[in-house]
Amino acid sequence: MYILTADEMREMDRQTIETFGLPGRVLMENAGRGAVRAIFDTWPEIYSRRVAVIAGKGNNGGDGFVIARYLAQHGVDAAVYLLASRDRLRGDAAANFKHLETLGIPVTEMPDDLTFSRYKEEIAQCHLIVDAILGTGLDSEVKGYFRDIIDFINQVSAPVFCVDIASGLHTETGQPCGICVKADATATFAFAKLGHMLLPGARYTGKLFIIDIGIPPHIVRAANPRHQVLTSGWIRSRLPARDQQSHKGQTGHVLVAAGSTGKSGAAVMAATAAMRAGAGLVTLAVPESINTIVESRGLETMTRPLAEARGGTLGKDSLEPIVSMLSDKSCLALGPGMGTADTTRELVCALIENSPVPVVVDADGLNNLAGCLGVLKNKRAEIILTPHPGEMARLAKTSTAEIQADRVSAARNFAKAQGVLLVLKGARTVIAHPDGRVFVNTTGNPGMASGGMGDVLTGMIAGFTAQGVAADAACHLGVYLHGAAADLLAKNRGPVGYMAGDVMDHLPETFGAIDSGAFTDMAHDCRPLL
Numbered sequence: 001m002y003i004l005t006a007d008e009m010r011e012m013d014r015q016t017i018e019t020f021g022l023p024g025r026v027l028m029e030n031a032g033r034g035a036v037r038a039i040f041d042t043w044p045e046i047y048s049r050r051v052a053v054i055a056g057k058g059n060n061g062g063d064g065f066v067i068a069r070y071l072a073q074h075g076v077d078a079a080v081y082l083l084a085s086r087d088r089l090r091g092d093a094a095a096n097f098k099h100l101e102t103l104g105i106p107v108t109e110m111p112d113d114l115t116f117s118r119y120k121e122e123i124a125q126c127h128l129i130v131d132a133i134l135g136t137g138l139d140s141e142v143k144g145y146f147r148d149i150i151d152f153i154n155q156v157s158a159p160v161f162c163v164d165i166a167s168g169l170h171t172e173t174g175q176p177c178g179i180c181v182k183a184d185a186t187a188t189f190a191f192a193k194l195g196h197m198l199l200p201g202a203r204y205t206g207k208l209f210i211i212d213i214g215i216p217p218h219i220v221r222a223a224n225p226r227h228q229v230l231t232s233g234w235i236r237s238r239l240p241a242r243d244q245q246s247h248k249g250q251t252g253h254v255l256v257a258a259g260s261t262g263k264s265g266a267a268v269m270a271a272t273a274a275m276r277a278g279a280g281l282v283t284l285a286v287p288e289s290i291n292t293i294v295e296s297r298g299l300e301t302m303t304r305p306l307a308e309a310r311g312g313t314l315g316k317d318s319l320e321p322i323v324s325m326l327s328d329k330s331c332l333a334l335g336p337g338m339g340t341a342d343t344t345r346e347l348v349c350a351l352i353e354n355s356p357v358p359v360v361v362d363a364d365g366l367n368n369l370a371g372c373l374g375v376l377k378n379k380r381a382e383i384i385l386t387p388h389p390g391e392m393a394r395l396a397k398t399s400t401a402e403i404q405a406d407r408v409s410a411a412r413n414f415a416k417a418q419g420v421l422l423v424l425k426g427a428r429t430v431i432a433h434p435d436g437r438v439f440v441n442t443t444g445n446p447g448m449a450s451g452g453m454g455d456v457l458t459g460m461i462a463g464f465t466a467q468g469v470a471a472d473a474a475c476h477l478g479v480y481l482h483g484a485a486a487d488l489l490a491k492n493r494g495p496v497g498y499m500a501g502d503v504m505d506h507l508p509e510t511f512g513a514i515d516s517g518a519f520t521d522m523a524h525d526c527r528p529l530l
């Protein structure tokens with residue numbers, strides 16, 4: 001499902017108006033009318049109650065005027081509070097404002113704090129507040145009077161419905177620009193925007209309705225939007241098909257190079273998760289001193305003990321044996337629990353450069369790679385990096401806060417510059433492709449904040465890649481199903497206390513739930529309305 005930036009939406013609106021010939025007034029009419037359907041759908045008891053439409057002077061406010069008109073037409077006691085004087089209105093918004101006057105719908109001009117203070121009480125007593133203050137035209141931090149208004153809206157007890165996007169929410173980053181309206185429901189137009197799907201934006205948005213305002217499909221196709229949300233349908237269509245006569249020699253062989261003294265669990269988890277994702281065979285290459293432990297814990301996987309460096313880690317002497325093992329493997333998972341000794345870094349960097357098969361790099365693999373990013377230029381196969389925000393900051397040589405402030409841009413910039421697939425983990429994992437496309441995942445829950453989850457994801461992505469799924473689709477499958485399995489556990493067993501091992505053990509049920517359509521995600525819950 002496409003999700004748009006403000007620029008993309010503006011451009012589609014413009015094309016629809018100028019080249020297709022559907023006037024802006026029609027788009028605004030469709031938007032306002034659809035929003036009213038969303039209001040009645042959410043608050044069917046609102047007939048004959050009082051609704052305050054708080055409108056800005058832009059087109060978001062214009063949508064608010066259309067909403068007030070339809071609400072009034074259907075017996076709602078609607079009143080408009082305009083955060084400007086009426087002579088500031090332009091174009092379609094001004095035209096729709098005139099209709100309010102013709103129909104005798106009450107309008108209060110409230111251009112400043114002083115006028116606002118007179119109407120606070122009146123607004124607070126309404127049964128619903130419609131926020132039509134700022135939409136995709138938000139272009140700066142919200143301060144002063146607008147800040148006071150939003151602060152007030154967030155304090156009144158009435159529910160809040162937002163037009164297009166919660167006022168104050170950044171359309172692309174999903175971060176509040178200083179302050180942001182907290183909605184119970186939002187109606188957006190044509191497509192959801194990035195800010196609705198990312199966090200914390202999704203929490204400010206509430207239940208999301210997507211209103212078809214009449215943008216024709218050829219204009220959408222020509223715009224070729226760069227961002228999508230992963231959906232269960234998309235995932236179902238990418239799951240590797242299995243023939244009745246499949247045997248383990250056909251379903252891929254993953255090599256996992258991981259582990260060190262004290263960190264054997266990470267290696268075992270990644271290897272087992274690859275099998276849970278459906279890989280036919282998994283071999284685990286580990287430092288020899290942990291081989292016995294690893295063998296006793298991962299019954300289905302094979303192991304290959306390698307001569308180890310000081311400190312019980314894999315070192316550069318393992319390069320030759322690992323590269324030769326890769327000749328009959330279909331994917332390499334590299335990094336979990338490996339440590340960051342110099343010799344390990346040399347090994348990791350040489351493997352990323354020389355592997356003939358796709359490599360999934362995680363954890364210490366990433367920490368090692370941060371010291372030799374140049375090797376990515378010479379890579380022979382696709383490289384998938386799966387950093388959490390801290391690891392991403394190390395790779396991009398910035399701070400975790402910088403990464404988190406705009407996760408989509410951080411992931412995209414790195415993936416494009418380095419020519420890799422980048423999975424930026426954390427709530428609403430972002431998958432950036434080297435061609436600039438970005439996919440956002442909405443599965444998963446806070447119960448996943450526990451050790452080993454990353455190792456399981458690494459193994460899953462490697463397991464899918466090994467089965468012949470394209471590396472980008474393997475990232476989609478891994479990320480979505482990892483979160484979906486955790487969501488099913490949270491629902492069926494409890495919100496916290498399940499562990500990474502439980503997540504991978506729950507994959508068979510998860511595959512079944514995706515296949516049957518029993519698992520639904522946030523994209524499924526967005527209500528499309530005509």
Ligand SMILES: NC(=O)C1=CN([C@@H]2O[C@H](COP(=O)(O)OP(=O)(O)OC[C@H]3O[C@@H](n4cnc5c(N)ncnc54)[C@H](O)[C@@H]3O)[C@@H](O)[C@H]2O)[C@@H](O)CC1
Binds near residue numbers: 028
């Ligand atoms: N034809 C179109 O373009 C359509 C637009 N639609 C609506 O139009 C909206 C976009 O309209 P606009 O581009 O007019 O923009 P908005 O109405 O979102 O806001 C623009 C106004 O807010 C001001 N502003 C920006 N940041 C501010 C801040 N931090 N503090 C205070 N004021 C600030 C701007 O100076 C401008 O006056 C969409 O969100 C949607 O609701 C819909 O009617 C559908 C069709």
Ligand SMILES: [K+]
Binds near residue numbers: 131132162167
């Ligand atoms: K709004």
